Amino acid sequence: xxxxxxxxxxxxxxxxxxxxxxxxxxxxxxxxxxxxxxxxxxxxxxxxxxxxxxxxxxxxxxxxxxxxxxxxxxxxxxxxxxxxxxxxxxxxxxxxxxxxxxxxxxxxxxxxxxxxxxxxxxxxxxxxxxxxxxxxxxxxxxxxxxxxxxxxxxxxxxxxxxxxxxxxxxxxxxxxxxxxxxxxxxxx
Amino acid sequence: xxxxxxxxxxxxxxxxxxxxxxxxxxxxxxxxxxxxxxxxxxxxxxxxxxxxxxxxxxxxxxxxxxxxxxxxxxxxxxxxxxxxxxxxxxxxxxxxxxxxxxxxxxxxxxxxxxxxxxxxxxxxxxxxxxxxxxxxxxxxxxxxxxxxxxxxxxxxxxxxxxxxxxxxxxxxxxxxxxxxxxxxxxxx
Numbered sequence: 001x002x003x004x005x006x007x008x009x010x011x012x013x014x015x016x017x018x019x020x021x022x023x024x025x026x027x028x029x030x031x032x033x034x035x036x037x038x039x040x041x042x043x044x045x046x047x048x049x050x051x052x053x054x055x056x057x058x059x060x061x062x063x064x065x066x067x068x069x070x071x072x073x074x075x076x077x078x079x080x081x082x083x084x085x086x087x088x089x090x091x092x093x094x095x096x097x098x099x100x101x102x103x104x105x106x107x108x109x110x111x112x113x114x115x116x117x118x119x120x121x122x123x124x125x126x127x128x129x130x131x132x133x134x135x136x137x138x139x140x141x142x143x144x145x146x147x148x149x150x151x152x153x154x155x156x157x158x159x160x161x162x163x164x165x166x167x168x169x170x171x172x173x174x175x176x177x178x179x180x181x182x183x184x185x186x187x188x
Numbered sequence: 189x190x191x192x193x194x195x196x197x198x199x200x201x202x203x204x205x206x207x208x209x210x211x212x213x214x215x216x217x218x219x220x221x222x223x224x225x226x227x228x229x230x231x232x233x234x235x236x237x238x239x240x241x242x243x244x245x246x247x248x249x250x251x252x253x254x255x256x257x258x259x260x261x262x263x264x265x266x267x268x269x270x271x272x273x274x275x276x277x278x279x280x281x282x283x284x285x286x287x288x289x290x291x292x293x294x295x296x297x298x299x300x301x302x303x304x305x306x307x308x309x310x311x312x313x314x315x316x317x318x319x320x321x322x323x324x325x326x327x328x329x330x331x332x333x334x335x336x337x338x339x340x341x342x343x344x345x346x347x348x349x350x351x352x353x354x355x356x357x358x359x360x361x362x363x364x365x366x367x368x369x370x371x372x373x374x375x376x
Contacts (some may be wrong), residue, residue, distance in 0.1 A: 001282065005294060007312055008312055008313040094252045095253075124193060124196055125193070127192050
């Protein structure tokens, strides 16, 4: 990585030749939302964009820093807010999130079933230690955008989350987001 | 490090028990400013605060992330803008800066004398690879605040910068900041 100074936006990061753009549509999220009927009905109507991330994975030695931006489109599937798939780090490596825009939640879980939830609002920092599976959720009416920074060469484990989800669901309540237990959840 | 979610402010970081507060006053910056007379005159009047940083050095293995906030008070010593001392990383380790508030510049140099300067404005990211000595400068009229993130256990080398400075000086011009060569500079 060379030195650089850029706007911390998708357009800024795309000036770096190594930046990859990854989009997740509704069809990529099969099995992730609790309400399977609502999922099928929405997918039949349109394969909507749920989130996009732009990332530059550092490919040198282990003392660089990888980084990216995630943008989650506002909306729900049934009552469940749009969210990322979520993953564990299968290798050691902590991660930092900094919220840029919108209103989100960070869901964390350990493999033993401990769960924590943090607010993500602009100007906030979240620290995700190795061992905590993490998912982000847009609980606002606008796009929710945050930065991630992580040490290079982390191995991502998406499978455990795909199978069991998170202990907590983040649902649209009558006056804002409410957390509910996930009936499908099992500790990995 | 445990998981946490906090405001990315001095008050937020001070909720973490390991956070250290370090202040640099004018008297700590002897020899750093180009105009020695202006320095002595200002110091005789008042030992002003130049900058403060709040940092949490990660003390675990090498796969965590250290982070901090720096706030540089606006002002000049002679025509030279308030700045950090600046340092090299004597061990491997890259660093990321994210600007939160105000208007700054990032000065970079290699030990061979190559120099680069980047704007630091809110919503911007700068990447500082190993081998590039770095200093930040407040070129605005308001406090300049940014976040740093770096891999743990970096060894800092302040000595080279203290001796030779940076190739470039950042000075108050008639209509904004201007860069000038540093007459005292020698490649380390």
